[in-house]
Amino acid sequence: MMGYLFVMSAKMNSQQVTAQNNLDQSIEKSIDKILLQLTLEEKVAMCHAQSKFSTPGVPRLGIPEIWMSDGPHGVRGEINWDDWGYAGWTNDSITAFPALTCLAATFNPKLSKKYGVNVGEEARYRKKDVLLGPGVNIYRTPLNGRNFEYMGEDPYLSSKMVVPYIQGVQSNGVAACVKHYVLNNQEHWRDHINVEVSDRALHEIYLPAFKAAVQEGKVWSLMSAYNQYKGQYCSHNEKLNKILKEDWKFDGALITDWGATHNTKEAALYGLDIEMGTGTDGLTISTKNAYDYYYLANPFLELLKKGEIEESYLNDKVRRILRLMYRTTMNKNRQFGKANNQEHLDVAREIATEGIVLLKNENSFFPINDTKKITIAVIGENATRSMTIGGGSSELKAKNEISPLEGLKARYKNANIIHAMGYESGPSVYAKVLPATLNAEKLKKEAIEVASKADVVLFFGGLNKSHHQDCEGGDRQSYGLPFGQNELINEITNVNQNTSVILVSGNAVEMPWHNKVKAIMQTWYLGSEAGNAIADIISGDVNPSGKLPFSFPKKLEDNAAHSFGKISYPGDSINQIYKEGILVGYRWHDTKKIKPLFAFGEGLSYSTFKISEVKVNKKSFSKNDIIKVTCQVTNTGNYDGSEVVQIYVGKPKSKVNRALKELKGFQKVFINKGNSKNIEITIKSSDLAFYDESISDWNIENGNYVIHVGNASNNIVSKLKIEVE
Structure with missing residues (x-):
């Protein structure tokens, strides 16, 4: 296959290298010719959005638009041209792949390549040129609402898992867009908090996965973070731009996160190539002709015409954008892609089963045999709740999603399965948590009664991608389980000691009931095949092999970021100091001899x-x-x-x-x-x-x-x- 489709090969022979270099040189010459034909206005227009998820081409020269889509574990449903509402399409349902915490927990780079190839095929089928993911920000605190989108606390693990993911996505002629560059390690005050971190911690902990994405993965685009670093926003940060484009030789396009641009001159000078989602009222909501008033739109054009900014800065941006186009939307050799086929579902299920982590298994509680003599109580809202919706920009419109209860019923044909909801969290929404509508005491009573009648109890708890849980735009407000789950687990163990807890979350949680339950399983957000994958592990059809990609502290204060007080997390609303330096995650627990509840890399097998x-x-x-x-x-x-x-x-x-x-x-x-x-x-x-x-x-x-x-x-x-x- 010609074009940029073979550039992602991990090992190219000398003929392929020569062919690739010749192709690169040919494309650069073509870009030189195009730059001469573009007007100043056309070049500026290419540097900013024309809709919520696209940038304009140049029809006069046959240069196409660029279309982008969230997200890292599936292609988001189609969004309206000019607002955040869904377009109401009936043909935009997709395969939901497991969230990236699950992928990291597989410790399997080969699976990461499969993941990238398959999600890239779905993006290509949906005619997307840039897939906004994967995320490689470091797991610094278990309160970060967006941790489920990332690859854990260790820079080496993240680096080794992100490279094949990128290669897989880009083998389809779709650009991966690694995010969020850099230090976007919390959602609270993310839009303005100024992070102060030592150069050593920056380079040893927070930059390695981005560096690997650029130098080993040859990623075609990066997304900037919202926050500030050393007093400058990351979208147009002089130091970060030097690292990215001079030290690492990144030849792709730097794209803002939506609404992360704040200054025209800095954006022009310090590396921003494509500005998305700014809006003119400061809230990233469009008004009439809003796109013309982005920082890299008319204000940029005016400074160029006045001679306050040299045109060479603009030409560098346009060159990078055209290079991105040649790799994607102007690559004539791209395949057509695939969506919702059995192969994708099989890969999603494989990743899910390899990522599930068995944390405790007293007296071989798992696996559970399917016999007519056994009664299994399945308790908890998370046994039936959809986990593909919610979570912010990574929410998905899955064609199908198998719940844990459905998966267990399909696998256990002989056993008697009884279910009780146990607790209610309310609808999954982005902006706020709606109040629950059912009687909490009645739900608890029903769950305890069901548990008392069962041979074994499977309690499905955890979080659920609502605001202030695992969700973009806000951090968790407590390390403990919400909605009275801790109390409910304690009461269930009082009536049935043969109880296990299956956690559905993208974060560590406090476990005051740890010694009262027989088994604990961490299952993440597993996507379309969630229920089948969980049943595979519980039944023993698949032997668990996942390992934790981050530490589970016993209590929040045992986490490094939280041990130094509010200036370390969440900051004072203006500044934040990473006082723990390089001692993130297991580095902190090991060095300070603070024993975690469960350690990085830990995971049991049958x-x-x-x-x-x-x-x-x-x-x-x-x-x-x-x-x-x-x-x-x-x-x-x-x-x-x-x-x-x-x-x-x-x-x-x-x-x-x-x-x-x-x-x-x-x-x-x-x-x-x-x-x-x-x-x-x-x-x-x-x-x-x-x-x-x-x-x-x-x-x-x-x-x-x-x-x-x-x-x-x-x-x-x-x-x-x-x-x-």
Whole structure:
């Protein structure tokens, strides 16, 4: 296949590289010719929106429009031209894929590639040129309403999972748009909060996934964050633009988040290429001729005509936009795409089952056999509630969504399944939480009665993508479960000790009932095949293999961001200081010896695995060497299954403050029961560098390092000492 469709290959041979370079040069020459034919007005028009989700082309020259769509785990329903209402189409339903927390929990880059290919096909079928995702902002606090859209707390994991996702999407001739660049780690005050963070934390924690997206994934577009960094908005931030376009050599287009532009001159000078969603009343709501008054519209044109801004800045933006067009909407070799086919549903189900994390399984509560003698109580609103709607811009119009109750009933043909709602949260809405309409005490009483009659209880709780839960535009207001769930779980365990909790959420939650229940399962927002995937795991048809992509602190104060008080989170409404520096997530728990409820990388299986014969290829390395860690993994249990071997590295007696250990490698391996496999994980010795603020660059310390090998950050089975010269 010609064009930009083969550029995403992970390994291109020399002929492909030569062909790609020739194609790039040909396109750049074509862009040179187009730039000469465009008027100043036409070039400026290309730099801003013409509708809620499109930018104009130039009909006079046959240059097409660019059409964009949310979101990271499915193509959003069609929005009206000029407002946020849905257009009412009947042919815009799609496959809902699991949210990105679930994808990260798979620890499986190959699945990430599948995810990207399939969601990219759906975007292409819907004639979208830019898919606004994936998100790679770091999980800093469990209160962030948008964490479910991201890939967890670790920059290495996020980097390794985002690259194949991008490659998959862009193999369809659809641009991925990695977001939100950068430090958009909370929704509260997101539109203006000024983040102060050390250069070291910025480069070691918050930038790596974006850097990998640009340099390894070759992403074609990026979306800026709403917040400020060092007093400048991220959409037009001088320092961030230098990092992106000069240091990393990003050749794509920087697109604002909707309404994130604030200044014409800064937008012109500091890297913004396409302005979306600004509006003229400050609320990102259109008024008559609003698009002509965007910061990069008439105000930009006036400054150009006055000579206050050189036209070279405009030409660079238009060049990037045309390059984006040649890769997408002007790529004549694009396929037509696919939507709602069985293949997409199968991939969604596969990702969902691999991402589900079994956190507790006392006395082998799971899996549950399907027999006529068993009565299963399914309790909780989340057993029947739709989870594809809500959540803000990532809400989806799924053609089908299998609820957990539906999935269990389809799988358990023999068992007696009884259901009670238990609690009610109210309708899922974006702007506010509507009041519940049912009697809470009556719901609780019914649930307790149902639980008392059952052999086992499956309590489906968690969050539900309503405002102040897992939702764009606002953070959670409490670490605990809402709507009286904690009390209800306690009362259910009083009448039936054979109770499990299946959490549906994109965030960690407090679990005061942890010791009272037999099993705990974290299931995320799983999309169209949610119920089937959950039934696959509960029944044992699929052996769980997910690992947590972020830590679950016992209490909110155990989280690093919250341990320093309000100036660290959520800030004082004007400024916010990331006082924990590089000690985010497990780095904080490990280094400060604060035991989490559940640790990063943790996740159980129905089988058991042994990691043995851990070796390293040599003991001493130079800064350009490859460190090879080998080990044998044996499935010592009674089920075929997968294990994730995780490699962490620490530097004792460092001259700078460091975390006890940091993830530097992982590999997921499937092993039949009773069998063993030998695996090798490679680490570049250069990956052991820290960001040295004294030289504003990366630096590798000489001396001893410790390699930690295990299957979770809190379950290290072997330590090896090496030396770097």
